[in-house]
Amino acid sequence: xxxxxxxxxxxxxxxxxxxxxxxxxxxxxxxxxxxxxxxxxxxxxxxxxxxxxxxxxxxxxxxxxxxxxxxxxxxxxxxxxxxxxxxxxxxxxxxxxxxxxxxxxxxxxxxxxxxxxxxxxxxxxxxxxxxxxxxxxxxxxxxxxxxxxxxxxxxxxxxxxxxxxxxxxxxxxxxxxxxxxxxxxxxxxxxx
Numbered sequence: 001x002x003x004x005x006x007x008x009x010x011x012x013x014x015x016x017x018x019x020x021x022x023x024x025x026x027x028x029x030x031x032x033x034x035x036x037x038x039x040x041x042x043x044x045x046x047x048x049x050x051x052x053x054x055x056x057x058x059x060x061x062x063x064x065x066x067x068x069x070x071x072x073x074x075x076x077x078x079x080x081x082x083x084x085x086x087x088x089x090x091x092x093x094x095x096x097x098x099x100x101x102x103x104x105x106x107x108x109x110x111x112x113x114x115x116x117x118x119x120x121x122x123x124x125x126x127x128x129x130x131x132x133x134x135x136x137x138x139x140x141x142x143x144x145x146x147x148x149x150x151x152x153x154x155x156x157x158x159x160x161x162x163x164x165x166x167x168x169x170x171x172x173x174x175x176x177x178x179x180x181x182x183x184x185x186x187x188x189x190x191x192x
Contacts, residue, residue: 004151004180011176015132021100022089023055024130025115028122029081042073058089081117088115105133128175137174139163147181150188
Protein backbone atom coordinates (compact mmCIF):
# COMPACT_ATOMS: atom_id res chain seq x y z
CA UNK A 1 0.00 0.00 0.00
CA UNK A 2 2.91 2.33 0.74
CA UNK A 3 4.04 2.02 -2.89
CA UNK A 4 0.52 2.86 -4.15
CA UNK A 5 0.29 5.91 -1.92
CA UNK A 6 3.66 7.12 -3.17
CA UNK A 7 2.65 6.57 -6.81
CA UNK A 8 -0.82 8.14 -6.61
CA UNK A 9 -0.53 10.77 -3.89
CA UNK A 10 -3.17 11.45 -1.26
CA UNK A 11 -6.57 9.82 -1.52
CA UNK A 12 -8.81 12.11 -3.56
CA UNK A 13 -12.14 10.34 -3.19
CA UNK A 14 -14.95 12.52 -4.56
CA UNK A 15 -18.23 12.31 -2.69
CA UNK A 16 -21.73 12.99 -3.99
CA UNK A 17 -22.97 13.69 -0.48
CA UNK A 18 -25.76 16.05 -1.47
CA UNK A 19 -27.86 13.26 -3.01
CA UNK A 20 -30.79 11.63 -1.28
CA UNK A 21 -30.70 7.85 -0.86
CA UNK A 22 -33.47 7.61 -3.48
CA UNK A 23 -31.51 9.69 -6.01
CA UNK A 24 -28.23 7.86 -5.38
CA UNK A 25 -29.80 4.41 -5.72
CA UNK A 26 -31.89 5.40 -8.77
CA UNK A 27 -28.67 6.61 -10.38
CA UNK A 28 -27.01 3.30 -9.49
CA UNK A 29 -29.86 1.44 -11.21
CA UNK A 30 -29.48 3.62 -14.31
CA UNK A 31 -25.72 2.94 -14.47
CA UNK A 32 -25.97 -0.84 -14.20
CA UNK A 33 -24.46 -2.54 -17.25
CA UNK A 34 -24.12 0.74 -19.16
CA UNK A 35 -21.26 3.04 -20.03
CA UNK A 36 -21.35 6.12 -17.78
CA UNK A 37 -22.06 8.49 -20.69
CA UNK A 38 -25.13 6.51 -21.78
CA UNK A 39 -26.44 6.29 -18.21
CA UNK A 40 -25.99 10.04 -17.69
CA UNK A 41 -27.90 10.74 -20.93
CA UNK A 42 -30.77 8.54 -19.70
CA UNK A 43 -30.76 10.28 -16.31
CA UNK A 44 -30.78 13.68 -18.05
CA UNK A 45 -33.89 12.73 -20.04
CA UNK A 46 -35.42 11.30 -16.85
CA UNK A 47 -34.92 14.53 -14.87
CA UNK A 48 -36.32 16.54 -17.80
CA UNK A 49 -39.66 14.73 -17.33
CA UNK A 50 -40.25 16.74 -14.17
CA UNK A 51 -41.25 20.42 -14.35
CA UNK A 52 -38.53 21.85 -12.13
CA UNK A 53 -35.81 19.62 -13.52
CA UNK A 54 -33.42 18.17 -11.00
CA UNK A 55 -33.81 14.74 -9.53
CA UNK A 56 -37.40 13.83 -8.63
CA UNK A 57 -38.53 12.45 -5.31
CA UNK A 58 -39.86 8.92 -4.93
CA UNK A 59 -43.38 10.36 -4.71
CA UNK A 60 -42.99 12.24 -8.01
CA UNK A 61 -41.96 9.08 -9.85
CA UNK A 62 -45.61 7.98 -9.71
CA UNK A 63 -46.54 10.95 -11.93
CA UNK A 64 -44.80 9.47 -14.99
CA UNK A 65 -45.80 6.44 -16.99
CA UNK A 66 -43.72 3.41 -17.87
CA UNK A 67 -43.86 4.57 -21.49
CA UNK A 68 -42.28 7.89 -20.53
CA UNK A 69 -39.55 6.05 -18.62
CA UNK A 70 -38.96 3.78 -21.63
CA UNK A 71 -38.66 6.93 -23.73
CA UNK A 72 -35.79 8.04 -21.49
CA UNK A 73 -33.99 4.79 -22.27
CA UNK A 74 -34.81 2.63 -19.24
CA UNK A 75 -35.35 -1.08 -19.88
CA UNK A 76 -38.38 -2.89 -18.47
CA UNK A 77 -36.25 -4.39 -15.70
CA UNK A 78 -34.87 -1.01 -14.70
CA UNK A 79 -38.35 0.52 -14.71
CA UNK A 80 -39.50 -2.23 -12.34
CA UNK A 81 -36.45 -1.59 -10.16
CA UNK A 82 -37.12 2.17 -10.08
CA UNK A 83 -40.77 1.58 -9.17
CA UNK A 84 -39.74 -0.80 -6.37
CA UNK A 85 -37.13 1.69 -5.14
CA UNK A 86 -39.76 4.43 -5.02
CA UNK A 87 -42.24 2.19 -3.16
CA UNK A 88 -39.61 1.10 -0.65
CA UNK A 89 -38.51 4.70 -0.16
CA UNK A 90 -42.08 5.74 0.57
CA UNK A 91 -42.67 2.83 2.98
CA UNK A 92 -39.38 3.53 4.82
CA UNK A 93 -37.41 0.43 3.81
CA UNK A 94 -35.04 2.89 2.14
CA UNK A 95 -34.61 5.38 4.96
CA UNK A 96 -34.37 9.14 4.53
CA UNK A 97 -30.96 10.80 4.69
CA UNK A 98 -31.13 11.62 8.42
CA UNK A 99 -32.01 8.03 9.34
CA UNK A 100 -29.32 6.58 7.05
CA UNK A 101 -26.63 8.28 9.12
CA UNK A 102 -27.74 6.34 12.20
CA UNK A 103 -27.54 2.90 10.55
CA UNK A 104 -24.44 0.72 10.34
CA UNK A 105 -23.01 -0.42 7.01
CA UNK A 106 -24.35 -3.94 7.59
CA UNK A 107 -27.83 -2.64 8.46
CA UNK A 108 -27.88 -0.60 5.26
CA UNK A 109 -26.73 -3.54 3.15
CA UNK A 110 -29.50 -5.67 4.66
CA UNK A 111 -32.23 -3.07 4.12
CA UNK A 112 -31.24 -1.69 0.74
CA UNK A 113 -30.69 -5.07 -0.91
CA UNK A 114 -34.41 -5.66 -0.39
CA UNK A 115 -34.92 -3.30 -3.34
CA UNK A 116 -35.20 -4.99 -6.70
CA UNK A 117 -32.04 -4.40 -8.73
CA UNK A 118 -29.94 -3.27 -5.75
CA UNK A 119 -27.28 -5.74 -4.69
CA UNK A 120 -24.43 -5.60 -2.22
CA UNK A 121 -22.09 -3.90 -4.70
CA UNK A 122 -24.58 -1.06 -5.35
CA UNK A 123 -24.99 -0.51 -1.62
CA UNK A 124 -21.22 -0.51 -1.12
CA UNK A 125 -20.85 2.18 -3.82
CA UNK A 126 -23.60 4.16 -2.03
CA UNK A 127 -21.75 3.76 1.29
CA UNK A 128 -18.50 4.97 -0.27
CA UNK A 129 -19.50 7.68 -2.74
CA UNK A 130 -22.66 9.12 -1.17
CA UNK A 131 -22.21 8.56 2.54
CA UNK A 132 -18.42 8.73 2.66
CA UNK A 133 -18.18 5.72 4.96
CA UNK A 134 -14.50 5.12 5.75
CA UNK A 135 -14.36 1.35 6.16
CA UNK A 136 -15.90 -0.28 3.08
CA UNK A 137 -13.96 -2.83 1.05
CA UNK A 138 -16.01 -3.84 -2.01
CA UNK A 139 -14.35 -7.22 -2.46
CA UNK A 140 -16.62 -8.20 -5.36
CA UNK A 141 -15.66 -5.11 -7.35
CA UNK A 142 -13.64 -6.02 -10.43
CA UNK A 143 -11.47 -2.89 -10.22
CA UNK A 144 -10.59 -3.47 -6.56
CA UNK A 145 -9.75 -7.11 -7.20
CA UNK A 146 -7.76 -6.22 -10.30
CA UNK A 147 -5.86 -3.50 -8.44
CA UNK A 148 -5.04 -5.94 -5.66
CA UNK A 149 -3.77 -8.49 -8.21
CA UNK A 150 -1.58 -5.84 -9.86
CA UNK A 151 -0.33 -4.25 -6.64
CA UNK A 152 0.65 -7.57 -5.13
CA UNK A 153 2.02 -9.09 -8.34
CA UNK A 154 -0.41 -12.01 -8.44
CA UNK A 155 -0.89 -14.15 -11.54
CA UNK A 156 -4.59 -14.71 -10.90
CA UNK A 157 -7.43 -12.55 -9.70
CA UNK A 158 -7.95 -12.96 -5.95
CA UNK A 159 -11.20 -14.43 -4.69
CA UNK A 160 -13.36 -11.94 -2.77
CA UNK A 161 -12.91 -14.02 0.40
CA UNK A 162 -9.10 -13.78 0.09
CA UNK A 163 -9.28 -10.04 -0.46
CA UNK A 164 -11.53 -9.56 2.56
CA UNK A 165 -9.20 -11.59 4.75
CA UNK A 166 -6.16 -9.57 3.69
CA UNK A 167 -8.18 -6.36 3.90
CA UNK A 168 -8.66 -6.77 7.64
CA UNK A 169 -5.29 -5.04 8.07
CA UNK A 170 -6.67 -1.92 6.37
CA UNK A 171 -9.50 -1.43 8.85
CA UNK A 172 -10.82 1.11 9.76
CA UNK A 173 -9.64 2.69 6.48
CA UNK A 174 -10.70 0.07 3.93
CA UNK A 175 -12.40 2.68 1.72
CA UNK A 176 -9.07 4.46 1.27
CA UNK A 177 -7.42 1.14 0.44
CA UNK A 178 -10.14 0.48 -2.17
CA UNK A 179 -9.48 3.90 -3.72
CA UNK A 180 -5.78 3.10 -4.09
CA UNK A 181 -6.55 -0.33 -5.55
CA UNK A 182 -8.82 1.35 -8.14
CA UNK A 183 -5.92 3.69 -8.99
CA UNK A 184 -3.60 0.70 -9.46
CA UNK A 185 -6.09 -0.90 -11.85
CA UNK A 186 -6.55 2.39 -13.77
CA UNK A 187 -2.79 2.92 -14.05
CA UNK A 188 -2.35 -0.59 -15.47
CA UNK A 189 -5.01 0.15 -18.13
CA UNK A 190 -3.21 3.37 -19.12
CA UNK A 191 0.08 1.56 -19.68
CA UNK A 192 -1.45 -0.95 -22.11
